[in-house]
Amino acid sequence: MFHRRKVIGVMGSGTQSYRERVVPLARWIAEHGYDLLTGAGSGVMQTAAEAFVAVVGRTGISIGIVPGRVTARGYRPRPGYPNPSIELPVFTHLPLSGSQGQAPESRNHLNVLSAQALVILPGGAGTLAEAQLAARYRRPAVLFGTAREFRSFPGAFERMASLEEVCDWLLGVTR
Structure with missing residues (x-):
């Protein structure tokens, strides 16, 4: 019987790392046998990938969707992509991101559609675009942070402030 791998997408800022949330989240994802998917860049993406690959004995892989031309x-x-902790880079010809993150030429569609569940941390226009795409495509997603960090994000998603809440949610949606 075919067994589909369980992929958790971690989305967020390309400049800020949110280490206090991202490191324990990425470790948990690795320790529970999931694969990690990010946008292969800096900030949250690099911090998540670094923490994930540092887990000894993990069975999952670090996947990164790489924008290009x-x-x-x-x-x-794109210069700076993929970050050094991406084990499986998925190179795309899709160059757009940021405020153009919902355009058909954006890799964000691949980020959102390739993961079984998405954990979205605070970020800028690109992260907002990923959240809006997740809502459009009806993908399971949760916003990880305080309500004020997500004022402009879709109301369709739960906002969770603790790692425990996020992990319980992930276990529920990936069964």
């Missing part, structure tokens, strides 16, 4: 010289990933 096709030029006259061939394919070019």
